[in-house]
Amino acid sequence: MESLDVCAEIENDDFYSQFLLEPIKVVTGDNVSVTEQVTKLTDGINKLTKSLECQVLAKHNDLLTQASHISDLENMLEAVRVQEESLLRGTEGLADGVYASYESLENQTIMLERVQITCNLLRHASKILVLWNKLCSINDNPAKEAMLLYELNELFNDYDFEGINLLDDVLKQVRDRRTELLNNSTELLQSSLLSGDKTKLLQCFKVFHNLQCTGEQINNTVNSILKCLQREIHNALDIQMVSIEVKKSSSGRIAPGKANIMSAQDFKIKLWDNIEKLFKVEIYNSCLKAVMLQTAVTELHAIGNFRNIAKNFWNELCLLFSTELEKSPSNVSQSIEIDYAKLLKCFNDLLSKLKCKNLEMNRSYFTKWENSFLSKSLAKLLDPVRSMWHLNQVPNMDQIDNAIRVIAEALSISLGDKQLSISLANSVAKSIKQMHMETEQRLSMDNDVSQIIEPPTSSQQKNADLCNALYYFTSQIKRVLVNLNSLLPQESVQIVQSSLKDISSLPILQLFSESIKNSLFIILLTMHNEQDFVKNEDPNNKTLSCSPYMKELQQFVSRCKDIYLSMFQDKSALNECNVTISKACIERFIHHVCNVRPLTVYGRAKLQVDCKHLEISLSPLINDVIDLGDNYRQLKALQLLLEKSPHEIAKSQYEGASLPYSLVMMFLFSHAGQQLLAPHVCAGWNIQKLMQWLDTHKNERERLEFVAGALQRYQNHVRQNQIATYDEVYPLLLQLLEDGRKTLK
Structure with missing residues (x-):
């Protein structure tokens, strides 16, 4: 069996695979006895042993070669070990040499440092003694004395001179003399501030500068001033102190039990007397001291940046005063609230009296009051x-x-x-x-x-x-x-x-204005019913009076002025209302006059008289009709227009007149024959509708086109009826229409 097969069999076997786990657990089972387990383990070991033997037999040459290589490697490692021991022995010898040199160098460095310290001590001691001798020889020169004391103090602070008997006495005397000089300068500073001696004050600051304690002295001085000022403010606002002073000075009533009753008014008067006196004397003197400090420091440019002494003092003063007010009783705080303007006046008067720039009251501290x-x-x-x-x-x-x-x-x-x-x-x-x-x-x-x-x-x-x-x-x-x-x-x-x-009587006056204008328009409308305008009489050598409608208008204006408008006293609004009424009346009068037809020479003479009389009629409303501006100029132009021929009218319009082209053209229709109908007649309107149209169409271009429509209709009428000649006014109207359109361009 191949070794791979043996390994695979063991790994896949449920029993053997449990021995491959880490950590190995005790194998127990309900179905397999211990004997069977031992037998199976023995079989597995035998299989592994046989597999190893087979592999050793198969690769014994390689194993022998590797074994010989291991022997060579051991020889090499032994040689390396010997060399390592030799290197360590050489290193230990080198370290002994380095340590010996280091200790020698360290000892020499310590000796050199001690020599240097000794030299510096001797040098400082020598300099201290020289400066001390100079100091002992100085008389009546605090600034130079302060400079030497500062240098001596710096030298003493550089090293510890304890144990040097030669300098112990000098050190003690230097400290005593510095303390004495500082105390004397501080006392001189206070006396200089009280007396206002600027020269001595500058001398003090030179001493402080040379002693390098300027900031400390300024802070101490300012804090001292503020502390005294706080006490004065507290006393001035102290209700008990105020009450005692009022009782001493008051001639108040003696109540049962001989109790002196203090009225609220007496208390208020005495409180403000105290506050005003406080500002005029204590606070002013304190601020003056701060300003003197600021001035002295500013003059000595070398002192440093202490340019906000007065400003900082003023802010602290405002804070201090508001703090004392917060702590004061309620009746004192109420008095400040009621007469807060007095407190502001005290501050502002003080500032103007001090004449110091960049000082202003910090109102944030007094927001409550x-x-x-x-x-x-x-x-x-x-x-x-x-x-x-x-x-x-x-x-x-x-x-x-x-x-x-x-x-x-x-x-x-x-x-x-x-x-x-x-x-x-x-x-x-x-x-x-x-x-x-x-x-x-x-x-x-x-x-x-x-x-x-x-x-x-x-x-x-x-x-x-x-x-x-x-x-x-x-x-x-x-x-x-x-x-x-x-x-x-x-x-x-x-x-x-x-x-x-925006406050005026004009809104109410405008109600009357509209009613008066409407009534005036109705009166002017009756102009077209006047029979004198169509008379064929010669007006020359006759004394003409104004028309009946003009007399009615004059009476109506006088009546409105005396009865209705006279109720109002607002002259400005009344004048504006009167101007509005007068302008509207003149404008409507011109519109009517330019559209009266038929109109004879006698009628034009009557209208001239009416133009003059209109000024008289409006005189109750307007003192000087010239103030009406363009409306008055148009009225005068109309008055001149009434006595001219059509050619003269056209020529004057070409030369530049006050009346617009559209109204002049409407007026020229009264010189034409019956066949040349007026524009409003061509439109089928009555005179009242024409007035309404003119009120809502003030654009000159629209009015010219309105008149042009009547001329076009007349031209069509002449052609249709084959009339031989045009009305003599027609060419003039065409020329005026062309000129009017050119002016608009």
């Missing part, structure tokens, strides 16, 4: 505005004056502080908005508020009174702004002015 102050100020501003509206009545002058007084006070107390002024200006704007809103809510929008036939109704009178009250309110605020304009920041003025910008 500022917000409370602004909240109470807003409530104070809104209260008189809300309280004046009772039972849906119109507020009287006294109530409005009271609200104005509160607004003026709010703007005045913020003078000198831009940020607070802007915040209060926003609060004032809210009170103005509240007044506007309250007024708008009470305005009546019933159907009768725009009637101009009967006397003013109660709704109209109430609307006028509300507008007048609002106008008086806004005008008084504007007067306050004028008085305070040079004192208030422009941002504050603009905020209040912006809140007033």
